[in-house]
Amino acid sequence: MVKLDQQNRKTYTNQIIQTLVDQNMSDFRELFFELHPTDQIEILNSVTKKQRSAIYKYVKPEEFAEIFQGLEVTKQKLYISELQQNYAIDVINNMPYDDVADFLAELPETTKDLYLSKMNKEDSEEVIQLLKYDDQTAGAIMTTEYISVSSTDTVGNVMERIRLEAPEAETIYYLYVIDEQLKLVGVLSLRDLIVSSLDQKIEDVMLTRVRSVETHTDQEEVARMMKKYDFLAVPVTAQGKLVGIVTVDDIMDVVDEETEEDFGEISAARGSLDANISAFSAAKKRSPWIIMLMFLGLVTAGVIGEFEETLEAVIILAAFIPLIMDSAGNTGTQALAVVVRGLALGTVDRSSVGKLLKREFGTGLMLGVICAITLLIVVPFLYPEGGIMLAAIVGVSLFITLSLATMVGAIVPLIINKLKIDPAVASGPFITTINDIMGLIIFFSIATALLDYLPQ
Amino acid sequence: MVKLDQQNRKTYTNQIIQTLVDQNMSDFRELFFELHPTDQIEILNSVTKKQRSAIYKYVKPEEFAEIFQGLEVTKQKLYISELQQNYAIDVINNMPYDDVADFLAELPETTKDLYLSKMNKEDSEEVIQLLKYDDQTAGAIMTTEYISVSSTDTVGNVMERIRLEAPEAETIYYLYVIDEQLKLVGVLSLRDLIVSSLDQKIEDVMLTRVRSVETHTDQEEVARMMKKYDFLAVPVTAQGKLVGIVTVDDIMDVVDEETEEDFGEISAARGSLDANISAFSAAKKRSPWIIMLMFLGLVTAGVIGEFEETLEAVIILAAFIPLIMDSAGNTGTQALAVVVRGLALGTVDRSSVGKLLKREFGTGLMLGVICAITLLIVVPFLYPEGGIMLAAIVGVSLFITLSLATMVGAIVPLIINKLKIDPAVASGPFITTINDIMGLIIFFSIATALLDYLPQ
Structure with a gap:
């Protein structure tokens, strides 16, 4: 087998393309079938449509089946549309049942039924059986070809x-x-x-x-x-x-898929983590999140609007809005990451949830104390005009906010998981926004209550 | 082999513990060695120190080696300290070389050398060889027992x-x-x-x-x-x-380890994702990040302080601080997640970086346009006192901020990766903070420039 690496990949690919241009079937087959199917796929994906149709001629359906089953679904759909129907059916008849089921599951009902009706009866029955299993279950990813x-x-x-x-x-x-x-x-x-x-x-x-x-x-x-x-x-x-x-090898793919989901959850980039989709597709997939989050931002704006009088009296309070927001968001995201990862690895389950929440509450309290003390020392130096009272308000607000924000970051994904709601609701940015609103309400409420003690 | 599941695990564990209490070696061995090593480990981890010392008596060193090699390093260190030295040496002599090397690498120099000197000469030479390979390389995770x-x-x-x-x-x-x-x-x-x-x-x-x-x-x-x-x-x-x-199976562990790193990167919770560590340990590991980020928050506070006069003139501007911050942070985190994941999966490499950055810039522009238009419609309704000019300032600021924030989210981890600096610097919260500062400067600069056109 020829081993393609970064050095020889290009040369080898060009040699193969040349055999297609020259319409030299025997040279093509000699070069092409020296490759691992994974590398054959890369060649197929890198040539033009015209060159592909030559490949279809030079490669037998049973050989192409080996390549086809390793393709991504979008490519499968594209290439099958370029094949003659008999060739396509032969390809499908030569694929493992689980790969056929995975492919057909992505097709429109009518196309799916067409292929099923043209397949060998025995094969189609096996495939129909596999198609019945729910997505993301053992039944859906299993193979029936075992000994x-x-x-x-x-x-x-x-x-x-x-x-x-x-x-x-x-x-x-x-x-x-x-x-x-x-x-x-x-x-x-x-x-x-x-x-x-x-x-x-x-x-x-x-x-x-x-x-x-x-x-x-x-x-x-x-x-x-x-x-x-x-x-x-x-x-x-x-x-x-x-x-x-x-x-x-199926499990490796599952692990990647689940990691992808968890990543999307933390970053609100679900479905747009693929580095290869177009800017328009990426914007289309991300914009609902960003717009929804922007409206939540307007809610936060409303909270600040409510305290306009307090702000007008002591304008310097505005400077601490980012501090409260960032800290609340960061501790919340940390707790979220712990829970999402723990659920994925199975280290967080029903028996350990109580222990974890207690742990997170303890962590939040300690982080709150450390941050509050730091602020009590630093703020009077940076903002001497605010006096010790400003430092106290910021410090105490941050202490309460961090203790609660950590809990929100840990509890929300657990509830979501329990209720089996779309976990995207518990994404990092959502938790950050909830924590922002909570933190700002705490901060401005305390500041408003103690307004008379602040130098104005 | 007995299969432990949630139903029978407890009963079976109690039966085994009873044999330890009864000092019944033959019953213990019969029950214990019916289990998969992974389940034997769970039993070992769930009993008391006294019960463990009974287990050490009932299990031969060559049998214990099979269990020991599957333990976490912290448990390995604890249990080996409970063993008699000769027994411990026999355990190590019976482990695969790669597992011995992994274990010894975690010990202090003197203890490591002690064990190496007591091992069979041939074995210790193999292990010393393995210990030379850098962490996280193929050499460090490989096994030398192949055919x-x-x-x-x-x-x-x-x-x-x-x-x-x-x-x-x-x-x-x-x-x-x-x-x-x-x-x-x-x-x-x-x-x-x-x-x-x-x-x-x-x-x-x-x-x-x-x-x-x-x-x-x-x-x-x-x-x-x-x-x-x-x-x-x-x-x-x-x-x-x-x-x-x-x-x-080694690779499965690598994938988990790398995912853990990437998760830490996104959430600034590096080293504290383990759901089983104490609140104090978690706080100790997270507090440096939170404090560092709090100081960055004070920088952001300074930025707002610089624009105090503008704020005093048009207090309602303060209400939009969270909106600008959240949106900048969210798009930045989305872009970061794409790049971190792409680097991990290998879909982002030198040849595709330019394409990806162009993609992200395009995505940022589109998100910016969508958000700006939404704000131009919504803000005059919510804040009629600000007039169309307020909406225009917020919309234009957000457009510029989102375009740039997406780029920051994509570029910073790429630079970090290229320069091989500690990637934690590119963590989600850091990028969020950079984007916050950038967004607020843009927003207040535009507002200050157009202050005369705003109703005051």
Whole structure:
């Protein structure tokens, strides 16, 4: 296999493109099939539409299936529209069922049904089954191409079967043992098999208590289990019957996807983290957040408007608006990050929530004390005209604000998670804005109450 | 193997603890060794010190090594201090080299040297070698327990060797082919081996162009490559010689670690994302950020102080401070999240930086236009006393601020990344504060310039 790296990638790509220009099919095939499918995808994505149509001619449907299943959905939709229908059907018939289901799930109903009707009956039934599982569950990410054996088989028998089925199966490194009712009764790794003697029975070398997930198990839960136990694959059951497996490479994608979600949550940039979309798409995706947050900003403006008289009396109070807002926002975001990350890693669950909230409240109190003391020392130097009273008002307000802001940052995402509302509501900027409003109300209320003691 | 889940975990744990209380070694061993090492660790972490010392008596050092290597470093340090020295040495001698190196790297020099001097000479030399690699590189996370074969071996030969070495090796699913100079010349998977006939030569079934990383390759780069090509393991070379392999379970940990770093970066909660540390530790870790950011808040206060006269003339301007600050902060954080995530996933590199910045600038301009138009409509309704001029000042300021804030959010982490400064400097709150200051200067400068046109 040719290894493409930064040095030779360009030269090699140009060589391949030249074979397309020259309409030299045999040279093209020789060069192209020396590459890893991941690199073949990069070539496909970097050529023109005309060059692609040459590739479709030079590559057989069953070969193209290998490439097609690794493409992003947007590219899949584009390229399939460029293919002749028979070729397209052949491609789909040669793909693993889980990849077909993932692709079809993204198509409009009518197109989806068209492809399903043209597929081999047996294949389409398997795919229809997979399409039924909810998004982001074990059922939706599992593959049905695994090797299952019977507990009464011998090791030698199974080795022979693996030799035959290896090219088809997604992984051969775990073998799943099922009984006559298709119930999952055991598991053994290829490692276990290899160190056993050929005439041993599978039931004597298998592990009987096998960890599995259900088809409706959340994909994040599956990822946590596989990371915790360092599994390369985990079996998926429905009513105890083995129906598929989830492999570690699928889980890597899940981890990326979930991290993406969490990142969006912290930064209110959900759906626009992709560095490759256009400025217009990015603006379109971000603008609802920014506008909604701007209206919340107008609410904050209203709060300050309410205290206009206080501000007019002691204009210097305005200078501390950013300080109160920034500090409230920052501690809130820190607490939010802890909770979002803890929920993702599974370190925060029902049993530990109370402990975590107590921890965050304690942290908020301590941060508040430290900041208040610092301000009591610094503010009289910077704003001597305000006297000690100004420093006291700012310090005490910040103390109360930080204690509460930390709790808001921790509690809101927990409630959201519990109520299963769209977690974007608990995004960093939202929590920041809530904390801003709270902080400013505290600050101006205290200042208004003590207005007579402030030098005006 | 007994499968612990939420239902039976408690009962089973109590049963095991009871055997410890009863000093019943055989019952303990029977129950305990039915568990997966990951669950054994949970038992160990949940019992008292006295119960642990019983466990040390009932479990042999070579058995305890299996548990010890999976522990967190803080627990490793605690438990090893409870062990008798000979037992501790035996534990270490029975651990994989990479886990020993990871553990020793966390100990003080003298303790580390003590253990190294007591270890088997051959083992300690391997570990010393591993300790030389920089943190977060392929060398630091690789294992040296892999199976290497010669290209002139036959498939049957190698199968026989795997049978013998399988219990020792970290993975047997990839076999690495080396020549007499230990140079890496090929790779084959166990799958390839199994489908080949026993008398074939390895050189006829191996892939000759094998993807490898160097010992000094950044672990994040290794993770990206493994995710991209769906590898279960990747070989590590030094001057072309095979010195180790990185396996996919190590990479899962790397991905978590890097995500943790990126999360800390966005939220300025670096090092305190762990939900299990005490309130005091959390406050200690977060307070430097909060205090530093508070001082930056005082700088922002200074900016507003500079415009005190303008504020005194038109007090309603104060109400828009939060709006300007929030919007500047939010767009900056969105752009930051895109860049931090892009750098982590490898979708943002030198070749695409220019494109990304142009994209972000375009996005910022569009967001600015949308927000400005919205404000031009809304503000005259909410604040009729300010007239159209107030709306114009707020709208234009926000337009300029958003355009620039998006760029700041995108450029600062790129510069930081390029200069290899501590990336925490580019954290969300820092960028928010920079953008706050910038936004307020723009807003008050425009307002001051147009002060005569504002109703006072």
